[in-house]
Amino acid sequence: MAVHHSGGVEDAEDAVQDTFVKLLNTKKEFCDDRHVLYWLIRVCINECHSIFRHPWKKGVIPLDKITNVSMPENADYTDLKNAINKLNSKDRSIIYLYYFEGYSAKETAEILNMTETAVTSRMRRIRGKLGNLLEGA
Numbered sequence: 001m002a003v004h005h006s007g008g009v010e011d012a013e014d015a016v017q018d019t020f021v022k023l024l025n026t027k028k029e030f031c032d033d034r035h036v037l038y039w040l041i042r043v044c045i046n047e048c049h050s051i052f053r054h055p056w057k058k059g060v061i062p063l064d065k066i067t068n069v070s071m072p073e074n075a076d077y078t079d080l081k082n083a084i085n086k087l088n089s090k091d092r093s094i095i096y097l098y099y100f101e102g103y104s105a106k107e108t109a110e111i112l113n114m115t116e117t118a119v120t121s122r123m124r125r126i127r128g129k130l131g132n133l134l135e136g137a
Contacts, residue, residue: 005048083133
């Protein structure tokens, strides 16, 4: 998740490290392990976004520098990976959490602070975008 939002492995490692430092320093009480996991994902996404607020990161990152999601080794999903990388970060987050991490629409909505309806309607639009991008590939 961090690599998708930060644009590179090094920045993702920094964001993950900062996320765990925040976890160690937080006074927040968590209900259960799932609550901790959701909190970690949300904070990590925010840390990745904060990377781009720094003056030295205010440039455009080429899509080819973004590490793609892991796919089965024996399959060639290059067109799909390229199409996913052309989506905006919010759409990539929804796709990643739902399809690659296996979260339900409700869980994805909780993690991204959205309504379940918003997630499902965005997924419908994202599938259409991916279909259009893949048709052109």
